[in-house]
Amino acid sequence: MCPNMPRDLTDLLYPRSVAVVGASATPGKIGHALFSNVAGFTGPVYAVNPSHKQILGRPCVPTVADLPADVDLAIIAVPPADALRALDACGRKGIRNAVVITAGFKERRGEGIERERELVRIASAHRMNVLGPNSFGLISPRARLNATFAPRGAFAGTIAFISQSGALGSAVLNWAWQREVGFSFFVSLGNKAVLAENDLLAALARDPETRVIAAYLEGVEDGPEFVRLASEVTRDKPVLVLKAGTTEVGARAAASHTGALAGSDRAYDAAFRRGGVLRVRTVEELLEGAVALSQQPLPRGRRVGIVSNAGGPAILAADAAADEGLELPPLSPGTVASLVERFPAANIANPVDILADASADQFQDAVEWVLADPKVDMGLVLTAPHPVLTFAELARILAAAHRRHAKPVVASFLAGEIGDEAEKILSAAGVSAYFEPARAVRALATLARYREVQDRPPPDRSTVDADRAQARELLGSRGPRLGVESLDLLTAYGIPVARGGVARGPDEAEALAQDLGEEVVLKVVSAEVVHKSDAGGVRIGVPGSGVRDVYREMVRAVPAATGVYVQELLPPGEEVIVGIVRDPTFGPLVMFGLGGVLVEVLEDVAFALAPLSRGEVEELVRSIRGFPLLEGARGRPSVHLPALVEVVERISHLAADFPQIQELDVNPLLCYPDRVVAVDFRATLG
Ligand code: COA
Numbered sequence: 001m002c003p004n005m006p007r008d009l010t011d012l013l014y015p016r017s018v019a020v021v022g023a024s025a026t027p028g029k030i031g032h033a034l035f036s037n038v039a040g041f042t043g044p045v046y047a048v049n050p051s052h053k054q055i056l057g058r059p060c061v062p063t064v065a066d067l068p069a070d071v072d073l074a075i076i077a078v079p080p081a082d083a084l085r086a087l088d089a090c091g092r093k094g095i096r097n098a099v100v101i102t103a104g105f106k107e108r109r110g111e112g113i114e115r116e117r118e119l120v121r122i123a124s125a126h127r128m129n130v131l132g133p134n135s136f137g138l139i140s141p142r143a144r145l146n147a148t149f150a151p152r153g154a155f156a157g158t159i160a161f162i163s164q165s166g167a168l169g170s171a172v173l174n175w176a177w178q179r180e181v182g183f184s185f186f187v188s189l190g191n192k193a194v195l196a197e198n199d200l201l202a203a204l205a206r207d208p209e210t211r212v213i214a215a216y217l218e219g220v221e222d223g224p225e226f227v228r229l230a231s232e233v234t235r236d237k238p239v240l241v242l243k244a245g246t247t248e249v250g251a252r253a254a255a256s257h258t259g260a261l262a263g264s265d266r267a268y269d270a271a272f273r274r275g276g277v278l279r280v281r282t283v284e285e286l287l288e289g290a291v292a293l294s295q296q297p298l299p300r301g302r303r304v305g306i307v308s309n310a311g312g313p314a315i316l317a318a319d320a321a322a323d324e325g326l327e328l329p330p331l332s333p334g335t336v337a338s339l340v341e342r343f344p345a346a347n348i349a350n351p352v353d354i355l356a357d358a359s360a361d362q363f364q365d366a367v368e369w370v371l372a373d374p375k376v377d378m379g380l381v382l383t384a385p386h387p388v389l390t391f392a393e394l395a396r397i398l399a400a401a402h403r404r405h406a407k408p409v410v411a412s413f414l415a416g417e418i419g420d421e422a423e424k425i426l427s428a429a430g431v432s433a434y435f436e437p438a439r440a441v442r443a444l445a446t447l448a449r450y451r452e453v454q455d456r457p458p459p460d461r462s463t464v465d466a467d468r469a470q471a472r473e474l475l476g477s478r479g480p481r482l483g484v485e486s487l488d489l490l491t492a493y494g495i496p497v498a499r500g501g502v503a504r505g506p507d508e509a510e511a512l513a514q515d516l517g518e519e520v521v522l523k524v525v526s527a528e529v530v531h532k533s534d535a536g537g538v539r540i541g542v543p544g545s546g547v548r549d550v551y552r553e554m555v556r557a558v559p560a561a562t563g564v565y566v567q568e569l570l571p572p573g574e575e576v577i578v579g580i581v582r583d584p585t586f587g588p589l590v591m592f593g594l595g596g597v598l599v600e601v602l603e604d605v606a607f608a609l610a611p612l613s614r615g616e617v618e619e620l621v622r623s624i625r626g627f628p629l630l631e632g633a634r635g636r637p638s639v640h641l642p643a644l645v646e647v648v649e650r651i652s653h654l655a656a657d658f659p660q661i662q663e664l665d666v667n668p669l670l671c672y673p674d675r676v677v678a679v680d681f682r683a684t685l686g
Pocket of ligand 1: 021023025030051078080101102134136165166
């Protein structure tokens with residue numbers, strides 16, 4: 001199949017007829033639970049089992065070959081060896097779509113790995129779309145198809161849920177059923193032997209019923225394609241991803257779970273940012289974010305208006321808003337005047353605390369006025385159990401406000417139970433209510449994040465002028481480990497470097513030093529020494545008269561030295577580090593951070609996928625905590641930010657242009673008010 005040509009999954013997602021291989025009449029078996037669910041399908045359903053003529057009132061045939069010709073989808077739930085034979089038989093029969101529930105493939109390692117290879121061979125020989133193996137199944141509520149063995153199905157809705165974990169998928173179905181949250185599709189990816197997240201992403205992007213795509217993933221199969229696809233999809237539909245395996249231990253657990261080797265977490269962060277994917281950290285955030293996105297309009301900005309008749313919860317909400325980077329703007333004078341008149345005893349600010357004795361009418365006015373305020377992009381209403389106002393009354397107020405205003409409205413009802421009536425009113429109106437104020441705030445933050453994804457300008461993918469031929473020649477003639485003597489690679493990319501050159505003997509060193517000022521820096525050149533300073537391989541501030549002696553000392557201290565780099569001595573400046581690492585899933589990543597000890601102790605660094613546009617570099621540079629130091633904190637002058645941004649941009653293109661660069665550090669890059677200069681350099685080629 002052509003790599004960028006999306007697969008047609010219509011018959012998988014909307015089959016007209018379905019067969020279950022391994023359907024069982026014996027309660028307690030997976031094949032029975034599965035077939036009981038599939039039997040609810042509106043179209044023709046067949047069981048395949050050699051021992052029966054009918055199961056659950058549906059026709060049963062002994063083998064796949066006995067099925068009628070028009071079956072679109074086969075669900076396979078027989079032991080592993082039989083599963084491969086059944087899949088092949090389906091292919092021969094012309095069935096182009098299958099879900100393999102059977103486990104015992106790659107995730108079991110050993111012979112399972114070869115079994116999975118065989119499955120891939122069969123699928124590609126017959127050009128089949130195969131979900132799984134080790135899949136929990138598929139639900140297409142509009143087609144009334146539940147091809148899982150879950151005890152509950154799913155309501156029809158607008159959220160597509162993709163899960164790499166069957167157990168998590170099952171839990172999500174249960175959660176959604178209780179809250180009457182509906183899905184456009186529920187897809188358990190299993191081992192992703194054939195169909196993976198990108199195939200589903202592409203299909204769901206085109207599906208008119210799907211408004212939000214939510215996924216639990218342990219890894220991404222084709223990183224660059226995922227980023228490309230996500231960048232397109234997220235312009236129209238939000239994509240939320242809970243990515244597991246973010247810690248060392250988590251990553252190992254992911255590997256043993258479905259055999260996915262989790263890529264590095266920084267790379268996932270960078271890739272999701274590039275693709276406009278909203279990354280979430282908990283299952284709850286994934287589901288609640290998806291629900292909010294499916295029900296609420298998008299806010300224009302990050303400004304929240306809070307109305308509460310409970311002081312403490314309002315403060316908690318304000319704290320949570322600050323944590324999420326949301327703003328609580330002062331309300332417009334007109335809004336304040338109306339509120340002051342209506343609530344003379346209340347403290348009118350944002351949060352608006354209308355005090356505990358506020359009546360339903362008063363609450364309604366406050367919510368109405370705050371939402372109508374042009375300074376407010378979204379509303380949050382908080383309450384606790386109350387003698388004057390019932391939850392149902394407040395729910396009605398919220399439902400009406402949600403209808404009237406094209407602004408998101410969420411609520412936090414701090415109560416163990418809010419009652420069926422209030423629940424019904426809120427759910428019919430599509431207003432989410434939470435116990436915890438912070439969760440309500442997080443839902444709003446998710447909406448604001450997605451608005452920003454939609455608003456971002458298309459990235460400028462123009463390239464930089466560089467002497468690529470020269471760079472290619474340099475990379476071809478040196479390596480695999482490059483040091484300071486290869487600063488000329490940066491020169492080829494138009495990056496300013498400290499003046500200097502390699503000396504092969506003391507006389508040459510002295511001659512070089514003469515042109516570089518009164519004092520110079522000497523750095524040993526050796527492919528074997530990684531930390532030059534630790535090995536006595538760096539001397540700073542050597543006067544011209546001392547260069548010969550220092551040269552001799554250095555080559556004595558480092559016997560593997562092939563020369564000494566003589567470099568101009570630069571005045572102190574702000575030190576930053578710019579690096580490249582190559583991620584196995586997503587390719588080259590650029591790292592930026594404060595240099596020197598700060599990079600090691602504080603790890604104040606940020607990553608982005610290479611190559612980067614100017615705008616993306618600016619975002620990267622500004623994203624580190626220490627950025628104020630570069631901008632001139634505490635009376636220090638600001639460094640030349642445009643020059644710094646340009647250097648990072650150029651390094652990002654170097655990374656993208658030459659896949660043989662595995663790792664590269666420009667450390668330090670010295671930044672001054674009028675320029676930036678690369679002083680030291682290290683790279684590994686592969
Ligand atoms: N064609 C048709 N029917 C077949 C068959 C074939 N090639 N091979 C077996 N069957 C029938 C069996 O006779 C049996 O029917 P019966 O109940 O009437 O006797 C039925 O299919 C099931 O086969 P059985 O041998 O009883 O298998 P099982 O139920 O013990 O296990 C799986 C089958 C698929 C459930 C099991 O191998 C498995 O993989 N379990 C894990 C599933 C899982 O966890 N998936 C991931 C979810 S996250």
